[in-house]
Amino acid sequence: MHTASSMKESHDPSQNLLLGALPREALARLEPALVLERLELGTVVYESGDVMNEVYFPTDSIISLLYVMEDGRSAEISVVGREGVVGIALFMGGESTPSRAIVQSAGHAYRLKGQKLRAEFDRHGAFHHLLLRYTQALITQMAQTAACNRHHTIDQQLCRWLLLSMDRVNGDELTMTQELIANMLGVRREGVTEAASKLQRSGVIEYRRGHIRILDRAELERRSCECYAVVKRESDRLMQDQAVWSKDSG
Amino acid sequence: MHTASSMKESHDPSQNLLLGALPREALARLEPALVLERLELGTVVYESGDVMNEVYFPTDSIISLLYVMEDGRSAEISVVGREGVVGIALFMGGESTPSRAIVQSAGHAYRLKGQKLRAEFDRHGAFHHLLLRYTQALITQMAQTAACNRHHTIDQQLCRWLLLSMDRVNGDELTMTQELIANMLGVRREGVTEAASKLQRSGVIEYRRGHIRILDRAELERRSCECYAVVKRESDRLMQDQAVWSKDSG
DNA sequence: GCGGCCGGGTGCGGTACCGCACATACGGAG
DNA sequence: CTCCGTATGTGCGGTACCGCACCCGGCCGC
Numbered sequence: 001m002h003t004a005s006s007m008k009e010s011h012d013p014s015q016n017l018l019l020g021a022l023p024r025e026a027l028a029r030l031e032p033a034l035v036l037e038r039l040e041l042g043t044v045v046y047e048s049g050d051v052m053n054e055v056y057f058p059t060d061s062i063i064s065l066l067y068v069m070e071d072g073r074s075a076e077i078s079v080v081g082r083e084g085v086v087g088i089a090l091f092m093g094g095e096s097t098p099s100r101a102i103v104q105s106a107g108h109a110y111r112l113k114g115q116k117l118r119a120e121f122d123r124h125g126a127f128h129h130l131l132l133r134y135t136q137a138l139i140t141q142m143a144q145t146a147a148c149n150r151h152h153t154i155d156q157q158l159c160r161w162l163l164l165s166m167d168r169v170n171g172d173e174l175t176m177t178q179e180l181i182a183n184m185l186g187v188r189r190e191g192v193t194e195a196a197s198k199l200q201r202s203g204v205i206e207y208r209r210g211h212i213r214i215l216d217r218a219e220l221e222r223r224s225c226e227c228y229a230v231v232k233r234e235s236d237r238l239m240q241d242q243a244v245w246s247k248d249s250g
Numbered sequence: 251m252h253t254a255s256s257m258k259e260s261h262d263p264s265q266n267l268l269l270g271a272l273p274r275e276a277l278a279r280l281e282p283a284l285v286l287e288r289l290e291l292g293t294v295v296y297e298s299g300d301v302m303n304e305v306y307f308p309t310d311s312i313i314s315l316l317y318v319m320e321d322g323r324s325a326e327i328s329v330v331g332r333e334g335v336v337g338i339a340l341f342m343g344g345e346s347t348p349s350r351a352i353v354q355s356a357g358h359a360y361r362l363k364g365q366k367l368r369a370e371f372d373r374h375g376a377f378h379h380l381l382l383r384y385t386q387a388l389i390t391q392m393a394q395t396a397a398c399n400r401h402h403t404i405d406q407q408l409c410r411w412l413l414l415s416m417d418r419v420n421g422d423e424l425t426m427t428q429e430l431i432a433n434m435l436g437v438r439r440e441g442v443t444e445a446a447s448k449l450q451r452s453g454v455i456e457y458r459r460g461h462i463r464i465l466d467r468a469e470l471e472r473r474s475c476e477c478y479a480v481v482k483r484e485s486d487r488l489m490q491d492q493a494v495w496s497k498d499s500g
Numbered sequence: 501g502c503g504g505c506c507g508g509g510t511g512c513g514g515t516a517c518c519g520c521a522c523a524t525a526c527g528g529a530g
Numbered sequence: 531c532t533c534c535g536t537a538t539g540t541g542c543g544g545t546a547c548c549g550c551a552c553c554c555g556g557c558c559g560c
Contacts, residue, residue: 098394443508
């Protein structure tokens with residue numbers, strides 16, 4: 001009874017914000033091809049260089065796009081939740097990317113075959129418009145990550161990362177180890193431990209063996225680098241006028 | 251007489267590889283609207299947040315996309331030369347980005363009004379296809395930059411950066427100060443000085459007050475991190491089958 | 501040919517992070 | 531309740547880079 005997930009849940013494609021922003025007709029065309037899927041923590045959705053055959057529209061799961069270097073070190077380049085879609089290379093035309101997509105927080109996503117995706121994309125209606133705008137938001141996130149990696153401390157980046165995750169999950173608790181976070185940020189686990197215990201001592205968060213609860217979100221935002229706010233603002237700007245398009249033809 | 255630029259030069263839109271890959275009819279439609287422009291070192295093509303009104307197709311100039319943070323520190327997130335176009339937000343639908351575009355190496359570019367760009371883009375032919383593929387290549391470059399910023403040393407990154415610049419310029423000489431390079435990489439000028447003088451002592455490059463000449467490209471590639479090769483390989487993959495499309499309808 | 505400016509060289513102390521080694525303790529499985 | 535795997539805490543020496551201060555000297559303009 002400590003989480004809602006033990007209760008009966010209802011699922012609907014429009015819980016994903018991209019799908020939810022589509023006009024009725026467009027969503028109706030896609031709906032028969034959307035397959036609800038449960039994604040467990042750590043599942044690799046795409047491996048670097050794999051040819052993609054489908055895309056995923058998360059609802060309550062979070063998927064990280066991770067770069068893995070030759071020596072095994074890694075860095076997260078962006079994170080995708082209900083606001084987005086994993087597998088943009090399928091409509092951008094590349095069929096694969098050199099990054100890995102891995103489930104960072106267990107949950108659900110709707111899977112869509114590449115062929116169906118492209119059929120709707122190629123109608124050049126709301127779906128097309130929406131996916132390109134989302135891609136631009138994703139680009140902003142990657143660019144900000146690049147700059148953030150260069151200039152900001154682990155303390156700041158941990159705050160940014162917690163905020164990005166919080167925005168994509170229900171409730172105020174995240175299920176993930178510090179080791180995992182370290183892999184995402186591309187830093188040592190001990191560095192995350194230190195940063196996290198500072199936050200805990202200050203009463204900003206509270207954690208125990210793989211669970212993190214946010215206690216003071218405002219303070220978290222204050223301690224974060226500007227990168228969180230910049231990405232959020234730009235994402236909101238790019239996605240806000242979906243409503244306008246939803247009224248047009250699909 | 252120390253550079254070729256004092257001689258009579260010929261300019262043609264197809265010197266830009268994206269324009270050059272277009273089928274005849276498509277290029278013919280765009281050509282009347284393409285304006286050749288000379289871009290001087292340091293010119294700011296777009297400022298962060300500016301509404302874009304045109305895009306630029308470089309021929310022999312190089313334009314850097316730079317993130318500038320609140321405290322003034324900066325980091326290059328990608329670089330665009332004759333293989334690409336500056337201003338993707340215009341066709342992706344966002345109209346602006348939070349990054350600055352600045353001329354990193356003087357030269358020429360063809361300017362195209364946003365309206366004309368969109369008209370051709372919205373025909374959903376070769377131009378549309380080509381620009382989306384290019385955008386994916388750009389995304390790869392940004393992602394690699396993010397990871398590179400996290401894990402690689404200044405020495406490695408300087409090599410990567412020199413190689414990326416060399417690929418976009420005619421000849422074996424670059425005109426740029428170490429201060430400028432430092433801004434691009436987001437590091438101290440002294441750090442670049444040290445890395446560069448190591449390369450000079452080893453006979454890999456040779457420089458004097460704002461001019462860098464590459465003497466041993468193979469060695470430069472050896473000393474670079476993997477990031478250069480990864481980006482190059484993926485770029486080539488994404489752009490190679492332009493020819494296929496050029497034969498189809500424009 | 502001379503002065504000044506700007507690009508580059510060098511040294512110094514400080515810090516953030518690394519890699520490693522090992523201690524501790526939570527909390528699920530039995 | 532006990533055991534044990536694994537998540538987390540901590541310390542230590544090393545390094546890459548930072549910010550600053552200052553010098554040097556090529557090169558341009560007069």
